[in-house]
Amino acid sequence: MSLERTLTVRVERISRETPEILAFELAHPWGRALPGYEAGAHIDVHMPGGFSRQYSLARWSGAPSNAPSYVIGVKRELASRGGSASMHERVREGDLIAISTPRNTFPLREEATHHLLMAGGIGMTPLLAMAQALAARGASFTLCVFARSEEHLAFADALRAPALAPHLRLHLDQGDASQRIDLQALLADRAPDTHLYVCGPGGFMKAVRDAAAHWPEDALHTEYFAAPTDANTTTGLPFTLKLAQRGITVPVAADQTAVDALHEVGIDIPVSCQQGLCGTCVVEGDGEAAEHRDFCLTGTERRSKVALCCSRAKGLELVLQL
The missing domain is CATH 3.40.50.80 (Nucleotide-binding domain of ferredoxin-NADP reductase (FNR) module)
Incomplete structure (x- = not known):
């Protein structure tokens, strides 16, 4: 599994939307189009201080193939762990920052009338x-x-x-x-x-x-925006991951996530929010045997997919298509 692409963008414009919210328009440094996206998509923003946060794209691109720019809204949180404070206090128009390409775990459903x-x-x-x-x-x-x-x-x-x-x-x-x-x-x-x-x-x-x-x-x-305060996305009983395509098993300790266990044996699984919110770490697997703790998969998706940053096995083993 390859790491997702990272883009460098210029902060084209910063505008005040409310006393607590700033809008940031992000453009290609050389004026080119950015990768397109469907409504509901979000990006990771890597900001000064080493912080990385996910922000939804607040404007429909008009076409899935390309977009003239991206717009995000950032609320200055009083209890900020550093992310929103960095965006509000340290990012200025003209700055270059790194972002991920858009991804969408919150799409419109075509079957809806x-x-x-x-x-x-x-x-x-x-x-x-x-x-x-x-x-x-x-x-x-x-x-x-x-x-x-x-x-x-x-x-x-x-x-x-x-x-x-x-x-x-x-x-x-x-x-x-x-x-x-x-x-x-x-x-x-x-x-x-x-x-x-x-x-x-x-x-x-x-x-x-x-x-x-x-x-x-x-x-x-x-x-x-964040996992509910009563959510447990890390600890549980130990279990084993069975990687069907590789034919190997990987033990997961009680105080360890499946992602961390895979990283320890050199298997790279991209992660971002590490709370089961963004869908970056979702893989195909026996979802029926998983104790799902994510907030990004639907009930139907949970039958065949697992968010590895937080979910665990219901029993002793969880089979993944890796």
Whole structure:
């Protein structure tokens, strides 16, 4: 398995979206097109201080083959471990930074006849790109955006563009009752073939998932910023990885991840978030025998795929197609 490609881009423009959110436009240093992507994709950004973080692309590229530039939104977190602080305080227009090529673990589902997009705060970024892509193809969709107030509404101009405005429902915590959305009422009844896409802070994600608990698992698609605080993505019982294509077995200790065990024997598995969020470390395998702890695979995908940075075996052995 090869490492994904890394690009060097120039910070073309930095703009203030809200008191806490900056938008960064990233372009090729020589003015060339960047690799294209489908709505819902994200990139890794390698920033000053040695930090690497994943950010969703907040604008639909218009074509899967190439893009003139990338736009990301970065919220300055008060409890930042260094990533958002580095982007806000150390990155300037004209700087060159390294990023990964786009990848997508949060795609639009072609089988859906209606798409319900639900965004909390900065979680709007992938859903904005989705809404733009759906509008361009004349698809049926609703975009629900939850924000504290008008002042805290990022990418407001893009949201209110003529193509999106008829599909937009805006919930403002500090607005009057007419500017609020009742999650229970909204998600009480699911129309046939409607798919739900959710991105936002942990509390928002939980509230939506609770309200949509009766929805079919494969109709609910989520993208998390961080693993829930009660998630265990590292420890468990020891087990053995059986690598079907190589015909070897690799032991995994109780306090070790499958990725680390494979790295120890010289088998390279690309990783990024190491929380089961981004999908970089997903491989084909006996998903039925896995204890899945990721937040990026659907129920159907979990039958034949495993996120190696966090998932473990239910029993003594887990077979992988490696």
